[in-house]
Amino acid sequence: MTLQFFFSAVVGIYFFSLLYSQRSSQNAVTGESKKELEKLNALEKIKLAEPLSEKTRPKNLSEIVGQEEAVKALIAALCGPNPQHVLIYGPPGVGKTAAARLILERAKHTACSPFLPSAKFIETDATTLQFDERSIADPLIGSVHDPIYQGSGAYGNAGVPQPKPGAVSNAHGGVLFIDEIGELHPIQLNRLLKVLEDRRVKFESAYYASGDKNIPLHIHKIFRDGMPADFRLVGATTRNPEEIPPALRSRCVEIYFNALDKNSVEKIAENAAKNAGVSLEDGVCELISQFADNGRDAVSIIQTSISAAATEGRKNVTVKDTEWVLQVGKYQPKVIAKCASEPKVGVVNGLSVANLSTGYFMKIEASAKKSANGGSVSVSGIIESEQLEMRGRRLIKKSTAKESVENAVTVLKNVFGINTADFDIHINFPGGIPVDGPSAGIALVCAVYSAVKNIKMPSDIALTGEVSILGSVYAVGGVASKIEAAQNANIKRVIIPRDNYRRTFEDLPIEIICADNIKDVIKICFNTAENEGVYVPGEKLMIASASEVNSGK
Numbered sequence: 001m002t003l004q005f006f007f008s009a010v011v012g013i014y015f016f017s018l019l020y021s022q023r024s025s026q027n028a029v030t031g032e033s034k035k036e037l038e039k040l041n042a043l044e045k046i047k048l049a050e051p052l053s054e055k056t057r058p059k060n061l062s063e064i065v066g067q068e069e070a071v072k073a074l075i076a077a078l079c080g081p082n083p084q085h086v087l088i089y090g091p092p093g094v095g096k097t098a099a100a101r102l103i104l105e106r107a108k109h110t111a112c113s114p115f116l117p118s119a120k121f122i123e124t125d126a127t128t129l130q131f132d133e134r135s136i137a138d139p140l141i142g143s144v145h146d147p148i149y150q151g152s153g154a155y156g157n158a159g160v161p162q163p164k165p166g167a168v169s170n171a172h173g174g175v176l177f178i179d180e181i182g183e184l185h186p187i188q189l190n191r192l193l194k195v196l197e198d199r200r201v202k203f204e205s206a207y208y209a210s211g212d213k214n215i216p217l218h219i220h221k222i223f224r225d226g227m228p229a230d231f232r233l234v235g236a237t238t239r240n241p242e243e244i245p246p247a248l249r250s251r252c253v254e255i256y257f258n259a260l261d262k263n264s265v266e267k268i269a270e271n272a273a274k275n276a277g278v279s280l281e282d283g284v285c286e287l288i289s290q291f292a293d294n295g296r297d298a299v300s301i302i303q304t305s306i307s308a309a310a311t312e313g314r315k316n317v318t319v320k321d322t323e324w325v326l327q328v329g330k331y332q333p334k335v336i337a338k339c340a341s342e343p344k345v346g347v348v349n350g351l352s353v354a355n356l357s358t359g360y361f362m363k364i365e366a367s368a369k370k371s372a373n374g375g376s377v378s379v380s381g382i383i384e385s386e387q388l389e390m391r392g393r394r395l396i397k398k399s400t401a402k403e404s405v406e407n408a409v410t411v412l413k414n415v416f417g418i419n420t421a422d423f424d425i426h427i428n429f430p431g432g433i434p435v436d437g438p439s440a441g442i443a444l445v446c447a448v449y450s451a452v453k454n455i456k457m458p459s460d461i462a463l464t465g466e467v468s469i470l471g472s473v474y475a476v477g478g479v480a481s482k483i484e485a486a487q488n489a490n491i492k493r494v495i496i497p498r499d500n501y502r503r504t505f506e507d508l509p510i511e512i513i514c515a516d517n518i519k520d521v522i523k524i525c526f527n528t529a530e531n532e533g534v535y536v537p538g539e540k541l542m543i544a545s546a547s548e549v550n551s552g553k
């Protein structure tokens with residue numbers, strides 16, 4: 001009896017002290033939490049003014065400058081009754097993110113759109129989405145927090161696995177924007193594609209048992225049916241289309257954003273100042289456009305100029321303010337290549353393109369010296385090879401420009417009977433512009449032809465087109481962007497492959513001439529009064545008018 005009483009007393013004291021320590025630790029936690037909550041509320045009350053970056057941001061799609069076609073394509077893809085997934089290509093800072101943000105707002109105001117007013121725009125960046133092989137934490141797709149990782153939380157103690165939604169579920173019913181989507185790990189991309197297919201995320205856990213009564217109903221439902229993830233994907237990338245996995249490309253509408261021209265950069269600076277409620281002295285926008293490579297640079301220069309003016313209590317930005325910003329920011333003026341005013345021997349205007357959307361005007365130079373030693377061909381100014389990161393693989397690509405030079409030399413032999421072994425030929429690509437070899441084909445033939453024959457190449461013509469070793473001219477990519485680059489360089493005529501011709505080119509303020517064969521190209525370029533008497537292959541013709549050539553006469 002005494003022993004029984006003793007044991008009951010010990011057990012009683014044990015449970016009392018356990019209860020007491022639980023109560024006191026609960027009190028301590030509640031007290032600590034109260035203090036933290038007060039601190040958080042105090043932080044919430046502190047508000048700085050709206051950041052300039054938000055004030056200056058475009059407020060609607062009409063403020064997205066220089067991307068009219070791309071914005072039209074975005075509206076078609078996302079604002080109709082059946083929105084599609086979209087992949088946006090384009091250089092950095094040209095409005096891809098800004099346009100994607102605004103497109104959902106437009107869709108919400110379109111009667112036939114399935115996006116509800118509450119639809120969310122979830123933004124994430126693939127470069128910050130770390131890939132976790134064990135899927136313990138996956139901010140993109142979501143993950144299951146197994147009890148072992150939850151510690152002593154309520155679910156952890158009860159042995160309940162907890163599914164955590166990722167960005168794909170947070171975007172349910174809205175748009176998921178993934179910047180730099182080309183940087184996603186291949187396994188992350190495969191998981192994303194599966195979600196696009198199923199429109200929900202399926203979770204698995206070794207801790208889940210369908211008959212476990214401890215597990216709450218909502219968790220049973222998630223494991224059984226998956227978590228909803230019906231959204232439209234908008235991926236943006238600065239990479240080239242061929243570097244993006246075909247499985248992703250085939251599920252998306254592909255839209256191209258252009259590099260911005262001088263006028264667009266000026267307009268962006270002007271709009272940013274207007275949105276910030278600041279006036280600009282004449283010449284500020286013009287000055288910015290000489291230094292800013294893209295819209296982001298323009299806005300950033302404007303923002304700092306506004307801040308500089310504000311330190312003196314002004315709401316107007318002067319040219320001096322901006323000059324100071326450019327000087328302290330070590331901005332360098334952009335070099336905009338223009339065509340030469342005089343024709344020259346061996347100097348040809350070429351056109352190239354990056355991302356299929358950014359055209360470049362570039363010079364190609366050739367010299368040919370008589371050789372007594374069997375001749376030689378050398379090339380300078382090109383990158384010999386480039387390394388591509390492609391879905392986890394590293395590829396080394398040989399320069400296609402070098403191969404094109406070899407093709408051009410063969411064309412001179414095969415088509416024009418020129419013995420190139422009589423010359424030391426040097427071809428130079430000045431300016432460090434990326435050269436897409438095949439499309440420089442016809443320009444290369446003209447450069448070497450001009451150098452070998454010692455006849456001048458007109459300075460107002462630019463060329464793009466691939467040439468076969470038998471002289472046919474083949475279609476190339478990015479012709480519209482190349483023509484735009486030619487216009488900016490004050491070019492008057494552009495020779496393009498006939499298969500690249502589009503009716504819309506008729507409305508351009510620049511003459512577009514189509515060619516099927518390299519002989520046509522040589523006639524157009526060299527059969528000029530200035531070259532009278534110089535050998536030009538084929539019968540001697542007057543330069544055909546653009547309409548004659550374009551209609552194939």
Ligand SMILES: Nc1ncnc2c1ncn2[C@@H]1O[C@H](COP(=O)(O)OP(=O)(O)OP(=O)(O)O)[C@@H](O)[C@H]1O
Nearest residue numbers: 057063064065092093094095096097098295296299
């Ligand atoms: N075409 C444009 N029209 C209007 N504003 C622009 C344009 N391009 C850039 N901007 C301005 O620059 C800011 C940054 O541009 P944005 O983030 O949209 O570029 P991005 O193309 O998405 O670049 P990145 O690939 O580096 O993310 C925008 O918030 C906007 O203020």
